[in-house]
Amino acid sequence: MVHTSFPLVSVITPSYNQGNYIRETIESVLNQDYPSLEYIVIDGGSTDDTLSILEQYSRTDERIRFISEKDRGQSHAINKGIAMAKGEIIGWLNSDDTYIPGAIRLGVEMLGRHPDWAMVYGKANTIDESSRKISDYYVAPANFKQLFDGCMICQPATFIRKNVMLDVEGVDETLHFCMDYDLWIRITQKHPIGFIPYPLANARTHDTCKTTTLWSSVGIPEILRTSVKHYGSISKTWLLAYQSHHGDKGLTGLLHYLRNQSTFDCLPTVTNMNRYDDSWVPPRFTVTVESDPGCPVNSLLIKGRIPPESAPHLPLYFKFRCTVQVDGQPAGSHIVGSSFLLNIPVQPMNEKCEVEILSSFFLTSSDKRMISFVADEVIPLSAEESNVIKTILSSSVLLKIG
Template sequence: MDNPLVSIITPSFQQASFIQETIQSVLSQDYPALEHIVVDGGSTDGTVAILQKYEFYGNKFRWVSEKDRGQSHALNKGLAMARGEIIGWLNSDDTYEPHAVSRAVQALQSNPNWGVVYGDGNYIDAHSAFLRSYPVRPFGLERLYRACIICQPAAFIRREVFEKVGPFDESLQFCMDYDMWMRICKHYEFGYMDVVLANSRIHAGSKSITKYVDIGLPEVFRASIKNFGSVSNMWLLEWISFHLHLEPALIVQSLKQMNAIDDISESSLYQLLADDPVAIIDWLEEHRKTAPKWT
């Protein structure tokens, strides 16, 4: 088979501590038809000097550094620059495992009905040491509704998918990947590979640490309601677990404002939070039978 061009897009901002390792993990792949596109948001921390060192790769490595409107906007700029038939998205603090790209391409070529293929992933720390496995699961609509089961850097997407479903939602700062998976699965099959393809880095400055509760979870609620019509019990429990220090009335009010509990009794939830918040898991499973619905 021919080797289709693969475009790896890396959105970046102030990641000089990690971006060189990210670039090396791309350019050291054994797949021959590859281009790496870094879309930097105007970093002032030494990132640009690092990017300049790789200009000798010519068209295999291209970059731009200018003010943008955030990560989703940077991804869309990268999509516009990309020439490949297959798209990968690797954040500027994440890394690929060896052979990741060639394995993904082989899987897509062997399964022409797949719009997306993804593999397993690991969490690593600031020093690239293994922390734990990412909670990846084989694809299922119900599984995706309940939680984000796809490790974003371990996913590879056919270009035609973006032509069908459109670009990343630039109103999202955190869960643009989860929103995209939900949009794609309405039209295309997902394939899963039981092999580690990428590493997702957790460090003091990562969004997974700094923005998960205040921005991430509300965005998950919004994306879930937009795509599936409701929020899963698992996501509700996740949000509640971070807010048990609040008064029950404020918890209920906040969930109502996010349109997350339109289908359950506010008074019953309030009473449970006031009396026995530990029992909320069983209560939700008994009283709230949710399922994904296309919207």
């Protein structure tokens, strides 16, 4: 029976081998006290008892329909469900999560009261394998700016207008972990959203869920890429998450990590420099950098040091000056210590430029070379990378120099 006085809600569940939990998920949807509901399960070709459970419910309740076929993952499944959905409002409930009674009715009611809201979300619980509450899920009011600091929206506790989902072109299928976080960011870039301080859903955690198994290997890299993509930088929250799972490998270590995860679109490169094979540099250190016209070099990051054994006479707080020229033009000077990270602004006129660093300190090596410091890292940075580095340096997260 169709209840025309209530907007149709389409609940979408992506599913793959969650037979242990999907029955409870289905019951939490079909037992809602909301009369205008369709339930779409997009199964990725489960090999456990998921299909027999879905067939059982689809035979007895016309509100539920499902497809089962190989797909490209959870994000692809959600987009397939959106394309099939007939409702004005979309609910996204994973196959191991559950709704709290009354969740859909309350979500629809609040969207009706606030026609400017693109989506509404509420509080949630974290539950275990046996559906016992573990804790309150961290949820708080959010907008585009606040989402930079972290994700304070619980995905199963959200209800989204379908026209908004279509407006932002659905879920990003290149993401396999933080596709929901990315979706909230894209929605809040264009629309206001609403928060209601009532519990709407239970998010289940167990040994085989993504949050447990893929957080370090997939989750953190995707979150850092997503943050840089939308905000051009990384918040303290996500830096601490990176550190807790990958250790403090320093600022340059983080930079290499981000590069290895293809976080940045294009990168300038060093094509020539007069650094010696043992990484010592002469008092006149020259670096040639080349970059793409659409992604010019923005700064040159140098991690340098003077090993104590090479100059034992130097005082503890020794400082010296590095004077910089770019393509023969003065580009400032910098005071550094015996261990330093120097980020030199570079504004080249051409795709190829030469940076010259003149050091006020030098000594003679055992093989009679004139040397100044060890340059462990020489990394030309794009504008995008420079912005990330500047934000991190200005944050309260303490990263080692290297």
